[in-house]
Amino acid sequence: MTIAVLFITLFGCMLIGMPIAIALGLSSVTTILLFSNDSLASISLKLFEATSEHYTLLAIPFFILSSSFLSTGGVAKRLINFAVDTVGHIRGGLAMASVMACMLFAAVSGSSPATVAAIGTICIAGMVRSGYPQSFAAGVIANAGTLGILIPPSIVMLVYAAATEVSASRMFMAGFIPGLMMGLILMIAIYIVARVKGLPSQPFPGFKALAKSGLIALGGLMLIIIVLGSIYGGVASPTEAAAVAAVYGYFIAVMGYRDIGPMKGIPWQKSGENIISAAVRNVVQMIIAIPKSVSDPEVRKVLLDASKVSMMLLFIIANAMLFAHVLTTERIPHTIAEQIIAWGLPAWGFLIVVNILLLIAGNFMEPSAILLIMAPILFPIAMKLGIDPIHLGIIMVVNMEIGMLTPPVGLNLFVTAGITGQNMIWVIKACLPWLCLLLGFLMLITYVPQISLFLPEYIDQLNGY
Amino acid sequence: MVRNLITKLEEGFLSVLLVSMTLLVFAEVIARFGFNAGIHWAQEVTLLLAAWFVLFGASYGVKVGAHIGVDVFVKLLPQNTHRFITLVAVGLCLVYCGLFLYGSWIYLSKMKMIGIELEDLPIPKWIPMSILVIGFVLLIIRFLQLGWKVVTNQADGFHFADEAEESMEIAKGLKETVLGEDQPQKAAKEGDK
């Protein structure tokens, strides 16, 4: 009865188009008022606790901020140049470079649709010009763009960590190999197609050019080094690393790349300027740029965009914690788990059910919302069946990736349609072969837990735990 | 004019909250490694800023359509039915706000009566906690406004945030700069490190 009321009000509220946060909160409050004697005051206390007692959650706004500083077209351009210089000379190289650029952009940004937009705009047009079919180019990018949430840092992983109290740093480590693997699988598939269809390659630019574009890209890529390095090299917790990343993101975007903000367009070295006077000029200008940033419209826009997304996510999370609270006090996952065990469903069978559930949910909802509703239910059941919490997390993330490519709600599909100017049916068809690849990859991730668990466990071993 | 000013204030306040949280945590890291010191009040203040950020921001989010929801189904309905359903949804949102406002008020009154201070700062606890009441009052105002817009046919839904649409801004910017001047290769020259 309690289960029915909770879920019927939740889905009812969501179906009539209420904000997900409020649908979660309202269904929880209704259930509490009907079935327990908790007061509204203590429910409000619980909500306040959810917004003010979770230090680890703060990594979310900080990463969103750092990623909005670096999710600019300028950063995308630099990463693409580096990728083209690296793998462009292989057969099908431009497509491979696009995948690599997506992976690199994924590493600095947490957002999949942003990856598709930033890399796709340049690369799809570039590939078409070099003689690739447009549908091939679009399909590759839409798929590689989903890596944004699998390659760390990833907001979706932080949300999973928040919902299940699994360590965010371990999740980040666990996503690394699957992310690289997926990228590699895509590249191999591209190579095969390129051989069959006789797709072109680019001239190799030489090591000097490669080193130069690599160095330029490094400014943005340092972010992931800072984040993972500081978590594992012993400087900071994920929250602190995220704050450092946000500050770094500001400096690299405003002072380093100068794509946005008060130093936009100011060159590092003017023609004919000697190095010393250029250095002095740059230092002075950078110092002046810090106070100037406060009133700079572009910097303020980045801040506001990050604020909107972070606030929205944290508000959902706060309400989802009320929802999870109802789930635990009413022992709902426990009841479901006992039922499942009574049926004798094995772990592998349960994982099939998980995948199907998540794939269906992925058709209609955004990744964070799905995780916040599903994780508190699935997690305790998985624990009872002996599934590793990190492994479950990666399975969920890969499912979320696929959800971005399935209609009617598929963020990457929308963006791909937008940048190619094609209709949705065309985009879906273009993505389909690559989507099948991704489904195969999901199977691999689901039934070979070592892919996800190898790195976190190896790091533990290195430290001797 | 006034409306514009209020928007500016809301946006400014929200950004300031986010920036101060970030800088406070950053400062803690710097203090620990640069100066081998701690900032003993930093954590409590950061967390309270987070509460303000979320509870203050929720109403702004309703105003600018920054929340997310599932609107694929209601959008399939005829326009008048859609508007009617939206009104019901707004009504339920108001019920949610009302329940929490009532609960928050009791909670806050109790805290004020007992009169304990924050852990690390000599400030009565109820003062930072007042954002619970403030936040829900603001949220109610925003939902009433939205309801009025739906009644007067200026809106038919919640206007949810669309990550795809926002990402298209990056694409738009790129199309203007890069594809106008062609050749991604050129970009390398502008941005040296």
Place this chain on the structure above:
Amino acid sequence: ISAAPVEIKFSHVVAENTPKGQMAIKFKELVDERLAGKVEVKVFPNSQLFGDNKVLEAMLLGDVQMAAPSLSKFQKYTKTLQIFDLPFLFKDMAAVEKFQNGPEGQKLLNALQKKGLVGLGYLHNGMKQLSSSNPLKVPGDASGKKFRIMTSDVLQAQFEAVDAVPLKKPFSEVFTLLQTKAIDGQENTWSNIYSKKFFEVQPYITESNHGVLDYLVVTSAEFWMGLDNDLKVEVKKALAEAIKHGNTIAAQKALADKQKIIDSRRSEVLTLSDAERAQWVEAMKPVWKKFEDQIGADLIKAAEASNN
């Protein structure tokens, strides 16, 4: 006519297999057995209801009837309970017990009355030890090192007294911070060091016994006053028995966990000679003076006397 039983929600933040968890279960069993139909206890472990920072507020709102936060958590409700955080005040758990059961200790149970809370009894975790990434033999070894503390003015002063840097960090982040060496050390009881695996990431543990980590079982004054007198007596009796049960487990666990840590060889356990210990006492004792006004000089004297 039978009225609905009085409901006691017992909310705590640890697992069921800990001394506190066992104490709560024992309490529930005893009440179920003796006051069936009159009082019903529901235990919520693992912060299912509320975390330690919010549980007292929930209690004041009437939504939780019992909880057992650590004594340091009451800092903002009364200054006198800070006495339990003073370094080197008690030489061992026997002294702690003697003080708590004596007239002064029992009077302290009422220290929270003004804020609407009633103390019902003390529950042990044990004596605190110092763990660190470097061996701590004399106070100078701690100088400049970063130690995690719970939010407590006394504990802050205690580390500042040896020129160490106290950092307030949530318990949930301590392991990561120690593992990554973002902080150098922490203070805790044997059972916490073992259960939270701190010994795996801290090469040295100094058996300092420098302080005590105990809990206070509390209820709200409003709830307690509204309870029939005979029920009150029975509940208190059941609680006393449950606490005794919990304390026995805590004592056994402290010994067993210490042994497990030694056997693991992950961490070297250092003992202090009398001369070394005297140095620590000398360095940290000024903290007493600093908090004498807030706690009361007589109370400190009474506590000190329990060592004899």
